Amino acid sequence: MPDLVTHVALSHLVSRPFEWRHQKKTTVPMRILFYLGTILPDILTRPWYIIYPPTMEWTYPLHTPFGMLIICLMLMLFFKSDLRKKAFLALYSGSLFHFFLDGLQTHLTYTEHWLYPFSWRGFGLHIMWAEDILLLIPVWLFLIVVLEIIMRGRKRIHG
Amino acid sequence: MRWILILLLFITVCGLGYYNTRTSPWISVADCLEDPEAYDGKLVTRYREPLIGEIFADGFQLIQKNAPSIRVYADTTGLISGKFVGMRAVFHKQGYIEVRSLHVAKRRRYKIWISVLPVFLVGFLCLKTFRWNQKTHCVELRTNA
Numbered sequence: 335m336p337d338l339v340t341h342v343a344l345s346h347l348v349s350r351p352f353e354w355r356h357q358k359k360t361t362v363p364m365r366i367l368f369y370l371g372t373i374l375p376d377i378l379t380r381p382w383y384i385i386y387p388p389t390m391e392w393t394y395p396l397h398t399p400f401g402m403l404i405i406c407l408m409l410m411l412f413f414k415s416d417l418r419k420k421a422f423l424a425l426y427s428g429s430l431f432h433f434f435l436d437g438l439q440t441h442l443t444y445t446e447h448w449l450y451p452f453s454w455r456g457f458g459l460h461i462m463w464a465e466d467i468l469l470l471i472p473v474w475l476f477l478i479v480v481l482e483i484i485m486r487g488r489k490r491i492h493g
Numbered sequence: 494m495r496w497i498l499i500l501l502l503f504i505t506v507c508g509l510g511y512y513n514t515r516t517s518p519w520i521s522v523a524d525c526l527e528d529p530e531a532y533d534g535k536l537v538t539r540y541r542e543p544l545i546g547e548i549f550a551d552g553f554q555l556i557q558k559n560a561p562s563i564r565v566y567a568d569t570t571g572l573i574s575g576k577f578v579g580m581r582a583v584f585h586k587q588g589y590i591e592v593r594s595l596h597v598a599k600r601r602r603y604k605i606w607i608s609v610l611p612v613f614l615v616g617f618l619c620l621k622t623f624r625w626n627q628k629t630h631c632v633e634l635r636t637n638a
Contacts, residue, residue, distance in 0.1 A: 338608035344617060363634055365619045373615055376608070384605065387541035387558050391517060395509035402542045404509070408502040411495050414631040421632075442579045442596055451509060454518055465600035468607070 336435050336467040338373050343474035345372040345431055350481055354488070360417070364424040371428020375402055375436075398450040402429040439464050522563050523553070525584040533586035536593075545578050545597070555580075555590070567592035577601040 349365045378396045382389040395401035406429060409423035437446050437458045445456030519539035527533040546554035552566040555578070565582065566589060572578075577598040582590040624635050 337604045338611040342611040360634070363622045366615070366622050367613075369615045370619060373611060377612055380608075384542065387560065390539075390541075391514045392510040394517070395513050396506070401506065401509055404502050404505050408499055408506070410582050414626070414629065414633040417633070419545075436605060440596075441539075442581050443536075443593055451512055451516075463596065463598075465598055468518050468600050468604050471607075 336439060336464055337471070338376060339471050340467055340474060341372045341432055341435060342369050343471070343478060344435060346367050347474065347477055347481060348431065350485060352439070360366060360420055364420050365482065367421055367424035368428040368431075371402075371406070371425040372435075374405065375429055375432050378405065392485065395450065399430060399433055399448055400450055400452075402426065402433075402448045405429075438462060439467065520584075521560065522557065522584075522590070523560050524586065525590075526561055526563070529584075529586040529588065532584050535584055537580075537582050537584050537590055540580065543575050543578050543580070545572055545574050548572050548574055552589075552592075563590060564589040567571070567595055571597060573597060573599065 344487060345368055346365075349368050353361055353365075375397045379390075379393040379434075382393050396405060403426060405424040406422055409425055410418045413421040413442060433446060437448075438461045439458070440460045440463050441458065445458040448457045449455055497588050520532060520535055520537050521539040521541070522537055525535070525537060540555070540557060541560040542558040544556045544558040546562065548569055550569070552564065553569065553572055553574075554562055555565045556562045565580070567580075567582075579596040579598060580590075581593040581595075583593060584590050622635060625631075626633050
């Protein structure tokens with residue numbers, strides 16, 4: 335997995351421009367749920383694995399698109415009825431974005447199982463090692479600053 | 494009805510976990526050491542937080558968390574004791590593994606620690622934006638969000 339700073343920074347960079355034209359009452363809250371969706375596959379699995387590695391066999395399905403579909407459906411039900419659909423879309427699209435980013439990194443022994451539990455076929459582009467992505471954090475932070483300057487400048491001009 | 498659905502989805506998640514323990518094709522060092530004859534020549538695909546232990550002229554000792562350590566035969570160029578390692582390696586029934594390809598994850602500890610920050614940030618943003626309504630038992634937007 336890339337580190338979670340990369341996940342959240344890139345999720346901000348892809349979601350923030352959607353506020354270019356107009357901003358509804360739920361736009362910012364749903365963007366925050368999108369961030370949550372992008373870190374959810376890792377925070378549900380990695381801490382347990384790092385503390386006690388044998389848990390991986392049990393928690394691994396939560397790091398797959400199908401497992402996250404179930405989790406996001408479950409989380410959606412905790413929201414107020416008028417927010418549920420949007421909350422689900424934000425959380426699940428965030429999770430899928432997480433798997434897309436994970437698919438870019440190099441593995442030696444296994445790849446991303448995007449079709450689990452229907453297939454063990456591995457996917458992934460094997461572009462970079464996860465540790466090398468860490469070195470790009472300053473780039474993401476710089477791009478966020480540039481994006482925020484542009485977004486706020488536009489808001490000041492157009493009101 | 495909502496709580497029944499949540500319960501059913503939770504049971505499904507547990508079922509997926511159980512299904513994974515039964516069907517995953519991964520081969521661990523522990524599997525190999527339990528039945529060396531059956532796993533002779535097989536590719537080991539699952540390691541548990543593998544660390545480089547003592548380095549020898551022709552390899553190193555692989556240390557795992559909550560799993561057995563094992564002697565590894567590999568090119569030792571670039572190896573650093575105490576660092577995390579990723580490997581493609583073949584098990585031999587004599588009780589060692591032979592590396593086909595190897596990657597020393599020098600910055601993995603930094604990656605783990607740096608990943609804690611966004612968890613707190615997103616958690617804070619969620620708490621600032623949403624609240625739990627005790628009457629409806631639902632998450633809703635804070636009025637000032």
